[in-house]
Each structure stands twice: as C-alpha cells, then as structure tokens.
Amino acid sequence: MSHHEVRAAELDIRDVSCTVGEREVLSRVSLTVAPGEMVGVVGPNGAGKSTLLRTAYRQLRPSRGRVLLDGTDVFRMSRRSLARRLAALPQEFPAEFELTAHDVAAMGRVPHQRGIGGDRLGDERITTVSLEMVEMAESAHRPFDRLSGGEKQRVLIARALAQEPGVLVLDEPTNHLDMRHQFDVLTLVRRLNVTTLAALHDLNLAARFCDRICVLAAGEVVALGTPVEVLTEPLLSEVYGVHTEIGTHPRTGAPTVLFGN
Numbered sequence: 001m002s003h004h005e006v007r008a009a010e011l012d013i014r015d016v017s018c019t020v021g022e023r024e025v026l027s028r029v030s031l032t033v034a035p036g037e038m039v040g041v042v043g044p045n046g047a048g049k050s051t052l053l054r055t056a057y058r059q060l061r062p063s064r065g066r067v068l069l070d071g072t073d074v075f076r077m078s079r080r081s082l083a084r085r086l087a088a089l090p091q092e093f094p095a096e097f098e099l100t101a102h103d104v105a106a107m108g109r110v111p112h113q114r115g116i117g118g119d120r121l122g123d124e125r126i127t128t129v130s131l132e133m134v135e136m137a138e139s140a141h142r143p144f145d146r147l148s149g150g151e152k153q154r155v156l157i158a159r160a161l162a163q164e165p166g167v168l169v170l171d172e173p174t175n176h177l178d179m180r181h182q183f184d185v186l187t188l189v190r191r192l193n194v195t196t197l198a199a200l201h202d203l204n205l206a207a208r209f210c211d212r213i214c215v216l217a218a219g220e221v222v223a224l225g226t227p228v229e230v231l232t233e234p235l236l237s238e239v240y241g242v243h244t245e246i247g248t249h250p251r252t253g254a255p256t257v258l259f260g261n
C-alpha cells in the first residue's frame with residue numbers, strides 16, 4: 001500500500017539534558033530507537049515529552065548530550081538533509097493562511113526538490129497518496145486554516161509522510177482525532193515500518209501500538225521497556241498518582257489500563 005521505499009534509520013538519544021531558563025526540564029535522557037521500531041513516550045503534563053521530541057527534530061539544542069541519526073549528530077546536519085531523513089509532527093498547529101490542505105501536505109516534498117523542474121509529477125503523486133493515506137484527499141482543495149482540529153492533524157501527518165522519512169517524530173499524533181482515526185493513523189504508521197518516536201497520552205494506544213514505552217516524569221526516564229514491563233499498577237500509581245487496574249486485551253494480549261479508585 002505504501003509508496004514509501006525508504007530505509008528506516010536509527011535514532012539515538014544520548015544522555016540529553018535541556019535547560020529552559022534556569023530550570024533543567026530534561027535530565028540525562030538516553031533512548032535508542034532501533035530501525036523500524038516504534039517507541040512511545042508517555043508521562044504526566046510537563047514531564048518533558050515535547051522537549052525531548054524537539055531535541056530529536058533539532059528545534060531545541062540540548063544543554064548536554066547528543067541526538068544521533070544513523071550515527072550523525074542532528075545539529076551537524078543541514079535543515080534540508082535532516083528533513084530528507086526525519087519528519088516531525090509538532091504539537092502546535094502552524095497557521096497556514098491561504099494554503100490549502102494539498103499545499104500543506106506538498107511542503108513535505110520540498111526537502112527532496114532540487115532546482116527548477118525536478119520530478120513535479122512524482123512529488124504530486126506522493127503528496128496525493130499521502131493525503132489518501134490519512135483520508136484527506138477529498139479535502140485537498142480546502143483551506144488548511146478552516147479545517148477541524150482532527151482534519152488539520154491528519155493533513156500534518158500527510159505532510160510528514162510525504163517527506164518519505166526514515167524516522168518519524170510525532171508529538172501527540174492522535175490528539176484531536178476521533179477513535180477510528182486514532183486507530184487508523186497509528187496502524188498506518190506501524191505499516192510503514194518507519195522508526196517512530198511518538199509522545200502519546202493514551203496508555204492503551206501506546207500499549208497496543210508501541211514496541212517499547214518510555215515513561216518520563218519530571219524530566220527523567222523512570223521506566224523503559226515493553227508495554228507489559230512498563231505498564232504496572234505500582235508504576236502508574238507512582239508516576240500519575242492514579243490507581244489503576246491492568247488487564248489484558250482478550251485478542252491482542254496487550255496490557256489494558258483501567259482507571260478507578
């Protein structure tokens with residue numbers, strides 16, 4: 001189903017700390033995402049999830065440590081060469097006055113374009129397929145700024161897919177999406193076999209789709225492992241201060257988190 005014939009890359013976050021003002025909001029985080037692996041970053045509000053992701057897509061320079069893409073420091077790569085290998089979905093929607101959904105998705109092709117002319121038809125085809133993948137092809141002509149939250153989110157995911165990246169860094173990709181689109185988008189991401197680092201709030205989605213889960217709290221990694229290893233009652237109680245019951249999905253075997261006191 002995919003036009004994406006790209007090689008999944010390794011994303012290696014090594015001993016990364018970040019300071020905002022005087023405050024250390026990320027403390028010595030290390031996390032290696034293997035080629036094709038999907039790792040979910042979970043944790044309470046303010047834990048540092050977006051901060052960690054921003055270092056990975058080189059929007060925020062760590063005060064310590066490095067982020068390596070297939071062994072190369074992302075801050076040593078040009079913006080353009082990084083964008084050919086790594087695509088990001090930021091948490092905030094950009095304001096794209098005047099641009100249509102198609103225009104926004106087509107921006108994903110820019111890092112691959114060289115000179116005038118280029119492979120316009122190829123770029124157009126990839127843009128269209130990317131919009132089809134998130135079921136937004138029929139809205140391609142609509143102004144981006146007038147789309148619903150979930151529709152914008154899907155167009156921005158299409159833009160990331162159009163980049164044909166080896167690594168996807170997704171900040172709450174299921175934010176704004178209804179239940180079916182949450183499921184479809186994560187299923188799609190998994191099928192692409194692209195290395196993925198995704199901040200997720202929904203622990204059940206993380207358990208269902210991620211190979212491993214990294215739990216951040218107050219800027220530190222407090223757990224890293226498979227969903228079964230990580231999603232335990234004591235850990236969730238400690239990190240979120242919430243009592244939970246952990247069950248097992250009857251069909252997939254994934255842990256399921258039920259909230260309750």
Ligand SMILES: Nc1ncnc2c1ncn2[C@@H]1O[C@H](COP(=O)(O)OP(=O)(O)OP(=O)(O)O)[C@@H](O)[C@H]1O
Binds near residue numbers: 020025050
């Ligand atoms: N530009 C900034 N200026 C000041 N503080 C910041 C800035 N960016 C992040 N922070 C602080 O850093 C900490 C981590 O924020 P971050 O957005 O990474 O958390 P998060 O885990 O993604 O949270 P959420 O689940 O609410 O999205 C927070 O305490 C936040 O207030």
